Amino acid sequence: MNKAYICFCESEDWRKLIWESKACPCREKKIEEQLTNWKKMLAHEIKEGQTVVRIKTNLDNPDPSERDWWIAKIVDVVEHPNPRAKNNHVWPSYNLASAVDDHDMNVNLIIRGQEHMTNGDKQKELYSYFNWEYPHCYYHGKISKLGDMTLSKSKMKLIMDELGVERYDDPRMATIKAFRRRGFKPEAIRKVILDCGLALKEVKITTEAFAAANKLFIGEANEYPFFEEMISLEVEEMIEGEIEGTKFEKGTQKFFVSKKELLKNKIGSLIRLKKACNIKLKEIKQDFASANFISYTKTNNPILSWVINPINIEILMRDGSTKKGFTTKNILKEEGIIRIEGLGYANIEEKNDSLIKLVFAHE
Numbered sequence: 001m002n003k004a005y006i007c008f009c010e011s012e013d014w015r016k017l018i019w020e021s022k023a024c025p026c027r028e029k030k031i032e033e034q035l036t037n038w039k040k041m042l043a044h045e046i047k048e049g050q051t052v053v054r055i056k057t058n059l060d061n062p063d064p065s066e067r068d069w070w071i072a073k074i075v076d077v078v079e080h081p082n083p084r085a086k087n088n089h090v091w092p093s094y095n096l097a098s099a100v101d102d103h104d105m106n107v108n109l110i111i112r113g114q115e116h117m118t119n120g121d122k123q124k125e126l127y128s129y130f131n132w133e134y135p136h137c138y139y140h141g142k143i144s145k146l147g148d149m150t151l152s153k154s155k156m157k158l159i160m161d162e163l164g165v166e167r168y169d170d171p172r173m174a175t176i177k178a179f180r181r182r183g184f185k186p187e188a189i190r191k192v193i194l195d196c197g198l199a200l201k202e203v204k205i206t207t208e209a210f211a212a213a214n215k216l217f218i219g220e221a222n223e224y225p226f227f228e229e230m231i232s233l234e235v236e237e238m239i240e241g242e243i244e245g246t247k248f249e250k251g252t253q254k255f256f257v258s259k260k261e262l263l264k265n266k267i268g269s270l271i272r273l274k275k276a277c278n279i280k281l282k283e284i285k286q287d288f289a290s291a292n293f294i295s296y297t298k299t300n301n302p303i304l305s306w307v308i309n310p311i312n313i314e315i316l317m318r319d320g321s322t323k324k325g326f327t328t329k330n331i332l333k334e335e336g337i338i339r340i341e342g343l344g345y346a347n348i349e350e351k352n353d354s355l356i357k358l359v360f361a362h363e
């Protein structure tokens, strides 16, 4: 075929020549000599670094990286040995392997990122030498960012080292594992990727768009209160009643509410306990408050969330921090994704009778 040659040049010398569109001496050697050297490579008589196999291209190609690029070389020191590779020393370049694989596997449509355009040109050239028909090929813009998170695997590793992140499913990482842990649905990931289309421009996905896509596939999610600090609130003179499955007896009922929210009110304030009853604050102390029952009637009084059976809750946030607080034990009946009051969606990761752990998904 006479379309390749074994190059013995020092890489610096070769590069100087190729930048000037000049052939190196190895390129002009006879086919027989090329084949002899090729056999020596296979027999491992030639060692790593002594030669590379180059494909003959148009030396006037405007892009120097596409001139006589290498297609195979010898690797003696294998970083990640594979038992199936045994005693093989000659290895194809990415472009040779990829092109031959595509052909052997009858690939007829290639969709690849725009950063692979030069590789596409190279592989097309290989196909033409073999008289193979090149598959249809579409390029899409590179999806470079998701919110403030990088999607580059090599940069990801650096960020992990820098932040001391140990797991790939850490919520600070833009990995499928992390998205799954946060409660993102596969359908949502598919949707945002498809929505990017095949335009040839750099694509940045916003966290808002990603969250919106996920909400489409989550469906209804129940909401639960979250108090970083709670305080007990005794409501006196309750009359019997049942609100949304919770029965209230006649007499004094003990609720727990957010300390921060309660302290925004004064003695004498009228408050509506969410979806329950109206009360009038009687007493507010550091760790205890009391009120009088007024009515069950719906009013426009300021609303306060409450729980009767509190449980500890921990939420692993997007920045790797953990929010700790209290919610209701009713949450234990849930699986998967729920809503946390004042925060947003979160995915249940672990639960027992005294603690529930969640991973924050999105607002």
Ligand SMILES: [Zn+2]
Pocket: 006, 007, 008, 009, 014, 024, 025, 026, 027
């Ligand atoms: Zn050479």
